[in-house]
Amino acid sequence: MNRERETGGFLKKYPGVKIGIIALILLLVVGVSSAFTVEKEVEVNFKGKVYTANGKLLESLEEVLIANELPVSDEYKYSTPLTTLFKDVIDVTIEKKISGKILVDGKTIAYLSGGVTVGDVLEENGVKPDEDDKVEPGLNSPLTEKTGDIKVTRISYVESTGIKDVPMKATIVEKAELPAGTRIVVQVGQNGKANKKEKIRYENGVEVSREVITCEVIMPAVEEIIEVGPSTTIVMPEAVEVSSVTGNVNVEKSATGDGSASINPESGFKGSMVVSATAYTATGNNTASGTVPQSGRTIATWGGIPFGTKVYIPALGGVYTVEDRGGAVGYGIIDIYMDSEAACESWGRQNIEIYFVD
Template identity: 30%
Template sequence: MKINIKEILGEQDEKPVSGGEETEVIQEKTEAPEEEDSREEKAPEVILQEERETPEEAPEAVGEEEETEEPTEPEEEPGQEEPEAEHEPVSQGEVAENTGQTSEEEPEIEAEQEPEIKAEQEPEIEAEQEPESETGRETEGEPAAEKADKGVDGKQLLKKYGWHGGIAASFAILLFSVFAYTNLVPREVHATINGEETTVMSKAYTIEGFLENENIEYCDEDYISKTPETFIYDGISFDLRHATDYTVTADGKTTEHKTLKRTVGDALAEEGIQVGERDIVTPSLDSKMGDNVNIVVQRVTVREEVKEETVAFKTLEKDDSSLDEGTSKVITEGKDGTDKVTYEVTYIDGVEASRKEVSRETVTAAVDKVVANGTRITFNGTSYSRKLVVKAYAYTGGGRTAMGTRARVGEIAVDPSVIPLGSTVYIEGVGARRAEDTGGNIKGNTIDIYMNTESQCRSWGVRYVTVYIK
């Protein structure tokens, strides 16, 4: 229900309202048509109360309001209703509360909102009076809930907070939609792990969550084409390459590393490990990296060394027919020489691995030792130069020998390259013979002994005999 503020304030200044008259006004209000009950759903009315402790402020506030308001309507009797005012039913509890106040307290009267021009000014009056009025009411024991209801305009509350509620509801719907999408709807993820492409339907929020769900481990040294915090959307694709673990043994120490490089050479360069031209790297620099590769770098150095070496003399032997068989004689004594030799020495990790002669210069030449070995043989008091074991045949028939002599007993056919023609030989079991003839089948250590008859030849056959040669 709305009451004209000016009328209420004017009546308080000129004519106080008694308890009986207030009762009549309230009773008339309760007789309002029931059709106004539907208006209870409207926003709460703004109730202004003038405190007894500061009665002088009300006229000033009214005075300020009257400067901007239209001319004041004629005063009406306390029980008379304004024709334009719309009244709401008042409960019996409110009547009892209003009628039960003492003469020291002024009754609270609901005020009617003025037209729009006054409505714009009323908040200023309320803002100035509200602190004192609330303080006064609290001291008088008025309930806090009632004071809150009286200080709020429902329309202003709707205008001030209604759109906030709409935004909050929209935001809640959006959050629910996002939550439902991210938790209930699986999304297609294209992941390339160490070169192997795979497609997975996942409900994970981020790439990090996807990798965790798929039990795929990764570390800071690994390569991920998108950050782990990247939100997963349908159709997202990313690459993951795990860094490989490897060890390097070089310069006397072994270290562990991780790398994304593809070859051994690139991995070593990444760690700042330099490899010389002669250094040995196992596996080779162009080998592909793999898990737990052990790389060994052997430092190779090559140095040139020059040193003098002793050259030992050689011993030379020769046959000497003037010496009996089994005896020898030193003809020349041997003497060591000296050479200056230049070597190219290769060291691997400080240890000599090979030595190569580059040049040699003779400082003092060596002298070879010469030894003569006796070949002279003495048989039955006769000296022979040598002896041989030969295969002996027998032949007959006469004719001329290779030396032009007549074939006879006492001459033999020989291989001139083994027994020279004209040589005198002694055949064990036969006696002395002279080499005068040759034959087509007589080759090497073979002889053919001449006999008088064929029966003697058949009786001899083939035998191995020792021959002494002068």
């Protein structure tokens, strides 16, 4: 009771204070009311044009844009968040989001992004490239209308150790005294063997390259030496590196080439070569071409010579047919079918000259 009397007495004694309090209250009421009613203008940049947006201070930017018939959609990105109170907005830029596709892991993912870089797009769509993976365009590339599809190539590496072939090399020498188109192998080449440790690169699970880390040669490769007649075209297997060519010789490469020289019309043969010839006998199976092997007819050669090719073997005095293959029958080797093991042992291994028949 005494406190109320003191307060009332104070206000009566100092009426100016009472007036000040009332004025302050009125000012607060007016200020709050103004916040809901006072408007401001903000520039909005959209599609290369500048628009003026009017709105109340305590409205959200989204409400103001809608009221001013400016776009509010997930298709666009905004320089100021749509939830920002309009009183805090200085200016606004509206840009259309970028669309395209992400190609990754055998899938196609459509994207619509307001990100700044390609990396932002991948993050938004839950795509996480590993350190070795290849991203095109790069992760830090700016995201623009020209970005288009984003390709992620998964890169992985595997180390492999084992016995590998060391490819042989070949030297080709032109001999003027030989008939045109003639080919003679004076030294049969042979692949070597090496214990190799390789780093294999895979892209999306497909091998694309091999890098030799260490290589210990177990058996050196033997160089093949070939003599040919003038102006001869010779086809060499892709795997054989031709290290030296003398004279007017045209060398062509073929993944399945048999290495035979061009046709010599005068001799009636496609050419000749010296091969390492071994022999084999009945195994109880048909040949690789499906025929029943026959002595005096069947020979096995490397895969570059088609089945059915006729080969004249002077050492045996007859024409044989390529009907079979063999695991040990590599380039420059033939295996001749004979009637018995005794005949095979008697033949052994011989370097002989053979002729490819027309």
